[in-house]
Amino acid sequence: MDQEDVSVDVLAAALVREWLARKGLREILARLDAARPIDATDVSTRVALVAALKLEGFVRRSRGMVQSGERSTLEQLLHERNQVTRKLESLKALGDRYATSSSFQLGVEEIVSAQFNGSKLVSFKAVGEVHALQLPAAAENLGATTPTPSFDFTLENAEKTQARWNLPSMQVNARVMHRLLDTEPHVFRARLCLGAEGSKVPLMRYESEANWAPIPLKVIPQWSVDHTRGKGRLIVLVLANPNLKQGLRHISIHAVVPAAEALLVAEPPAGWYGEREELIWSIDRLHPETTPRKLMATLRGSSPGSLPQTPQPLRVFFSCDGSTLTNLSPRPTASDEGRVVSSEVLRHFASGKYEVAVTTKPAT
Numbered sequence: 331m332d333q334e335d336v337s338v339d340v341l342a343a344a345l346v347r348e349w350l351a352r353k354g355l356r357e358i359l360a361r362l363d364a365a366r367p368i369d370a371t372d373v374s375t376r377v378a379l380v381a382a383l384k385l386e387g388f389v390r391r392s393r394g395m396v397q398s399g400e401r402s403t404l405e406q407l408l409h410e411r412n413q414v415t416r417k418l419e420s421l422k423a424l425g426d427r428y429a430t431s432s433s434f435q436l437g438v439e440e441i442v443s444a445q446f447n448g449s450k451l452v453s454f455k456a457v458g459e460v461h462a463l464q465l466p467a468a469a470e471n472l473g474a475t476t477p478t479p480s481f482d483f484t485l486e487n488a489e490k491t492q493a494r495w496n497l498p499s500m501q502v503n504a505r506v507m508h509r510l511l512d513t514e515p516h517v518f519r520a521r522l523c524l525g526a527e528g529s530k531v532p533l534m535r536y537e538s539e540a541n542w543a544p545i546p547l548k549v550i551p552q553w554s555v556d557h558t559r560g561k562g563r564l565i566v567l568v569l570a571n572p573n574l575k576q577g578l579r580h581i582s583i584h585a586v587v588p589a590a591e592a593l594l595v596a597e598p599p600a601g602w603y604g605e606r607e608e609l610i611w612s613i614d615r616l617h618p619e620t621t622p623r624k625l626m627a628t629l630r631g632s633s634p635g636s637l638p639q640t641p642q643p644l645r646v647f648f649s650c651d652g653s654t655l656t657n658l659s660p661r662p663t664a665s666d667e668g669r670v671v672s673s674e675v676l677r678h679f680a681s682g683k684y685e686v687a688v689t690t691k692p693a694t
Contacts (some may be wrong), residue, residue, distance in 0.1 A: 437676035
């Protein structure tokens, strides 16, 4: 069957069947099959469903993560695809906004990775990149211009962050840019060639010093078990860095709890994926506060008399738009041609490998 012709009803039925099968709800699945038998127009295999949902690229990436135990379900793959789609749409909207005035837009993106043992920081690493994003108008503005016009920019706040970030060893993309003056180490000139619409050209990369750790999100988990009831309880305190005035977005906390059969209660509500014993909390926005937010979940053991085991280190994800940890910002200062670079700069940072080992409380 041509995947382009799959109807919403057929996709919905296939997704419901996939979910029921994955959850082991065979009786309900049998009733669904009796009420709505599968015919030639239906999507009857997982491979066909993945193709119909256009998730092949995400599935290939997921397969590469199997060794780390992070393979995604279809629901997660759909969520990831939707996030990518929203980001592309926002970039397109931003490009349309400047289509009549700019060919490129500067941006800063930073990734922070950290490991904690409970509340104690074990390691911290942050890396950053300044790049130029090609906007839709670039081909029209610059297509007939040879050579491509250059533009200058200053890396603002570099002096303030010099001791915190390893800026002296900053990697500069010498193919497209250079320092303008030896006496002004943070003033640069760039000359970019046209590429594909929406492509990013790295201009420079940098990383944090080992002794500096501006923790954007504190996550403090504690695990306890109740032998008499055969239950385990996970309590997680989360607190955004008060210096992040915009707070954090798209926070998710993943806890794999070995030997857990079921999630009995969670506050706030959390997703439970029994086939891989994983609990996931999702928070759309976390504002900086003085009091940590409390997450709580109670789980039952996989068999009578057994207890859920201590969760594996929590995996934490988050992002922040409009801000960076360094406050570095490339500010365009001059241009050979007015429509080369936008005056507005994109700023963003997100989590990399951000893990927190769970501490245990004496059993009751």
